Amino acid sequence: MGVLNVTPDSFSDGGRHTDCAVAVAHALSMVEEGAAIIDVGGESTRPGATPVSEQEELDRVIPVIEALRARTDAVISIDTMKPAVMRAACAAGAELINDVMALRMPGALDAAVATGAAICLMHMQGDPQTMQAAPHYDDVVQEVSDFLAERMACCVRNGIAAERIVLDPGIGFGKSLEHNLTLLANLDRLAVHGRPLLVGVSRKSMFGALLGRSVDQRLPGSLAAAAFAVSQGAVIVRAHDVAATVDAVRTAHALKMRRAAT
Numbered sequence: 001m002g003v004l005n006v007t008p009d010s011f012s013d014g015g016r017h018t019d020c021a022v023a024v025a026h027a028l029s030m031v032e033e034g035a036a037i038i039d040v041g042g043e044s045t046r047p048g049a050t051p052v053s054e055q056e057e058l059d060r061v062i063p064v065i066e067a068l069r070a071r072t073d074a075v076i077s078i079d080t081m082k083p084a085v086m087r088a089a090c091a092a093g094a095e096l097i098n099d100v101m102a103l104r105m106p107g108a109l110d111a112a113v114a115t116g117a118a119i120c121l122m123h124m125q126g127d128p129q130t131m132q133a134a135p136h137y138d139d140v141v142q143e144v145s146d147f148l149a150e151r152m153a154c155c156v157r158n159g160i161a162a163e164r165i166v167l168d169p170g171i172g173f174g175k176s177l178e179h180n181l182t183l184l185a186n187l188d189r190l191a192v193h194g195r196p197l198l199v200g201v202s203r204k205s206m207f208g209a210l211l212g213r214s215v216d217q218r219l220p221g222s223l224a225a226a227a228f229a230v231s232q233g234a235v236i237v238r239a240h241d242v243a244a245t246v247d248a249v250r251t252a253h254a255l256k257m258r259r260a261a262t
Ligand SMILES: Nc1nc2[nH]c(SCCc3ccc(S(N)(=O)=O)cc3)nc2c(=O)[nH]1
Pocket: 045, 046, 047, 079, 098, 099, 100, 120, 122, 132, 168, 170, 171, 172, 173, 198, 199, 200, 201, 203, 204, 205, 206, 238
């Protein structure tokens, strides 16, 4: 899953048309590098990020999804918490809703049901403004697992077939370094839900804390974590550096395939 941030701070001149063309070109290069999914996001959900209005988010992502849909068969996912953005993005060609709030916003569940899209349910403790203040768990793996099970049961109760659902522990979303490492080390315990697992570790602060690396020096750590996650059962890896990550996860997968059935 290649990351496509369509937020002004991630582009040069902040002009709409330029942004769209630049975004589409970047997405196509990630597809060339081996990305099967392009994750389009118009609102940053990093810690402390400023919320974006519904209209602004729509203005950012819809033109990009429309243009991208016309140029590639790759799966387009929409990284949003907002029901209206989910509906419009799927109408424009997105086939996966990647909701860091796991459809808890008012109207999000109905929107997801209506679109018929696949859904990634991700765990977050708190919200982007508060989540890193003082994350606390008694048993992070169990609590994340129980949350994902509950959100999935809610989706199934509302008519979303389990086969449409992907689960994600939400690395960095209300977690300390210890919490992130424990979740990655025990990813296999989330496999009990019988659904594909998605992890996003790319360039996250856990590599700053663990390795003392600045954000532009976190590729080796990100690749190691991505490969380890695949060895533990992750099926989708969300990444900025697609070519390198594709090689890392393909290697991990080849090795995993040669382990005795366990
Ligand atoms: N399904 C899914 N979608 C995602 N979208 C994002 S955006 C990353 C936001 C962010 C940046 C940095 C940190 S930190 N404090 O750990 O460095 C946390 C969150 N991530 C994910 C992820 O993982 N899954």
